[in-house]
Amino acid sequence: MSFSVTILGSGAAIPTSQRNPTAQYVQCSERHILIDCGEGTQIQIRKLGIKFQRINYILISHLHGDHYFGLVGLLSTMHLLGREKPIQIYGPPGLKELIMNQIHAGGGGLAFEISFVELEKDSSGVLFEDAKIKINYFPLSHRVPTSGFVITQKVKERRLFADKAKRDGVKIEHYHRLKAGEDIEFEGKIFLSEDYTESNGPELKYAFCSDTEYMPNVVESVKGVDLLYHEATFLENLRDRAIATKHSTAGDAAKVAKEASVGKLLMGHLSARYENGESHLEEARPVFENCAVPEDGDVFVV
Amino acid sequence: MSFSVTILGSGAAIPTSQRNPTAQYVQCSERHILIDCGEGTQIQIRKLGIKFQRINYILISHLHGDHYFGLVGLLSTMHLLGREKPIQIYGPPGLKELIMNQIHAGGGGLAFEISFVELEKDSSGVLFEDAKIKINYFPLSHRVPTSGFVITQKVKERRLFADKAKRDGVKIEHYHRLKAGEDIEFEGKIFLSEDYTESNGPELKYAFCSDTEYMPNVVESVKGVDLLYHEATFLENLRDRAIATKHSTAGDAAKVAKEASVGKLLMGHLSARYENGESHLEEARPVFENCAVPEDGDVFVV
Numbered sequence: 001m002s003f004s005v006t007i008l009g010s011g012a013a014i015p016t017s018q019r020n021p022t023a024q025y026v027q028c029s030e031r032h033i034l035i036d037c038g039e040g041t042q043i044q045i046r047k048l049g050i051k052f053q054r055i056n057y058i059l060i061s062h063l064h065g066d067h068y069f070g071l072v073g074l075l076s077t078m079h080l081l082g083r084e085k086p087i088q089i090y091g092p093p094g095l096k097e098l099i100m101n102q103i104h105a106g107g108g109g110l111a112f113e114i115s116f117v118e119l120e121k122d123s124s125g126v127l128f129e130d131a132k133i134k135i136n137y138f139p140l141s142h143r144v145p146t147s148g149f150v151i152t153q154k155v156k157e158r159r160l161f162a163d164k165a166k167r168d169g170v171k172i173e174h175y176h177r178l179k180a181g182e183d184i185e186f187e188g189k190i191f192l193s194e195d196y197t198e199s200n201g202p203e204l205k206y207a208f209c210s211d212t213e214y215m216p217n218v219v220e221s222v223k224g225v226d227l228l229y230h231e232a233t234f235l236e237n238l239r240d241r242a243i244a245t246k247h248s249t250a251g252d253a254a255k256v257a258k259e260a261s262v263g264k265l266l267m268g269h270l271s272a273r274y275e276n277g278e279s280h281l282e283e284a285r286p287v288f289e290n291c292a293v294p295e296d297g298d299v300f301v302v
Numbered sequence: 303m304s305f306s307v308t309i310l311g312s313g314a315a316i317p318t319s320q321r322n323p324t325a326q327y328v329q330c331s332e333r334h335i336l337i338d339c340g341e342g343t344q345i346q347i348r349k350l351g352i353k354f355q356r357i358n359y360i361l362i363s364h365l366h367g368d369h370y371f372g373l374v375g376l377l378s379t380m381h382l383l384g385r386e387k388p389i390q391i392y393g394p395p396g397l398k399e400l401i402m403n404q405i406h407a408g409g410g411g412l413a414f415e416i417s418f419v420e421l422e423k424d425s426s427g428v429l430f431e432d433a434k435i436k437i438n439y440f441p442l443s444h445r446v447p448t449s450g451f452v453i454t455q456k457v458k459e460r461r462l463f464a465d466k467a468k469r470d471g472v473k474i475e476h477y478h479r480l481k482a483g484e485d486i487e488f489e490g491k492i493f494l495s496e497d498y499t500e501s502n503g504p505e506l507k508y509a510f511c512s513d514t515e516y517m518p519n520v521v522e523s524v525k526g527v528d529l530l531y532h533e534a535t536f537l538e539n540l541r542d543r544a545i546a547t548k549h550s551t552a553g554d555a556a557k558v559a560k561e562a563s564v565g566k567l568l569m570g571h572l573s574a575r576y577e578n579g580e581s582h583l584e585e586a587r588p589v590f591e592n593c594a595v596p597e598d599g600d601v602f603v604v
Contacts, residue, residue, distance in 0.1 A: 013378070013379075014379050015375075016348065039342060039344070039375040040341060040345055042317065042341070043317050043319070043322070043341070043342055046317070046318065063407045063409075064408050064409075065375055065378045065408060066375075069341075069371075069378075069404070073317075076367045076371075077316050080315055080316050081316065094407050097403075098404055101399075101400060102367065105365045105396050105400055106366050106446065107365075107446040144408065
């Protein structure tokens with residue numbers, strides 16, 4: 001069961017010829033999720049050969065253009081290519097109207113249903129959950145209401161020692177309870193789940209934080225995730241700019257990663273003034289070693 | 303005095319990895335004009351090294367997304383890069399609200415003024431005129447109100463034979479009238495403009511027609527232009543699709559070019575189903591020989 005993050009855009013507000021504005025494609029246990037959708041996202045999706053009709057969930061962090069100006073174009077193209085399957089969009093209040101006004105101005109509509117779910121300011125909770133994945137959101141601290149997201153690949157069912165269970169007389173109707181981690185009492189005997197099953201791998205988590213200034217609450221929200229994408233628009237020498245615009249530095253991102261004990265840190269949303277991520281890595285590594293600055297098109301397995 | 307057209311996007315509604323949606327950059331006698339602004343236009347402008355703060359006039363043909371979804375992002379970037387110089391935008395009613403609602407949703411504004419001029423349905427006239435250029439608009443026939451545009455580089459001032467004029471006693475204060483083509487009567491003598499000046503080259507015209515079905519009125523509007531860009535979304539074997547969607551075929555584009563006696567025809571807005579323009583050229587050439595199917599990034603001198 002795969003769990004990967006493809007960076008479609010790693011740039012900030014001003015796109016460069018190297019970095020598109022923010023967008024990520026997350027594949028998690030056959031669920032296909034788009035996080036943010038800056039201008040040009042549909043072109044990036046096409047260039048990278050991703051099948052975008054598979055996308056069923058779109059999460060929009062906030063209403064700055066570099067995080068959603070590509071959404072209306074993506075939805076239009078899904079329609080033109082014959083989509084009928086509904087789509088779920090989670091984003092700030094106001095997003096629905098901005099998108100649908102543009103769709104209607106073109107004189108038409110969409111052949112598929114969109115379910116818009118509004119994320120209220122400063123709120124948190126579960127956006128979506130099924131047997132295999134869970135998506136949480138939590139507040140970030142930026143100039144407009146902004147949400148971060150955690151995508152969890154759930155603990156898989158434990159693997160059953162079928163031969164042993166059969167030999168010891170465990171009934172087939174009890175197998176699913178043992179695999180779910182329950183112990184069974186049957187005809188006076190106790191069958192421990194751990195005697196008849198083994199772990200099928202741990203729960204895995206990916207967290208997305210962009211855009212935000214450093215805030216202790218964010219650390220709490222991303223505690224222990226395996227992979228953290230955190231914006232690092234500036235370096236410490238532009239602390240004034242970071243404060244004024246409510247963005248983070250590479251140092252901030254590393255501090256969050258360290259305090260939250262994450263597995264690995266990806267830094268993105270780099271200001272157009274930086275030609276590459278070298279200085280970001282130099283600033284972050286003394287605080288948190290396992291970090292990277294992705295390029296557009298890079299894929300990370302969680 | 304240069305006059306050139308740079309194709310920023312030659313594709314139709316569904317962008318491909320080869321063709322961006324519609325946008326063109328026109329340079330005419332130091333005036334810098336953008337025609338249409340599909341998604342990703344600002345990234346194309348940057349990749350081609352065009353100085354986009356120079357753009358002072360933006361013409362939007364109609365409110366289908368592949369012709370304007372990139373406008374709000376371009377304006378945002380102009381703002382972020384410090385623009386203070388006002389900009390003129392000409393487009394269909396409703397455009398202003400769609401753009402400004404998105405700008406305001408981001409919690410900010412723009413540091414420069416936009417003057418939006420609405421092009422009423424089925425109307426035509428002069429949008430802009432100064433000493434060097436003129437921009438006209440005229441109605442096209444599509445599913446929503448759509449305008450075509452003609453950009454004219456005006457006849458340059460005639461070149462004066464200064465020695466001859468001096469020798470024959472023409473007063474310096476009459477020079478500009480002779481250069482403008484006027485004859486002068488002075489102290490009983492007549493000085494003919496054509497005796498004292500020569501042509502400095504002809505008036506040049508570029509016309510843009512996208513999106514539209516074939517219509518005799520369009521032929522009238524683009525009569526005799528030096529360069530015509532005409533949409534050719536389909537080929538004749540998809541005539542039904544062309545009729546249903548109010549688009550043109552390569553045959554239609556060639557017919558307009560021939561009937562309007564234009565200098566050269568560029569065909570664009572090719573449906574994503576066509577990998578290249580070969581079949582379009584085969585269909586158009588028997589009707590109108592001097593034609594081309596541009597690629598994104600191509601530059602044409604008018």
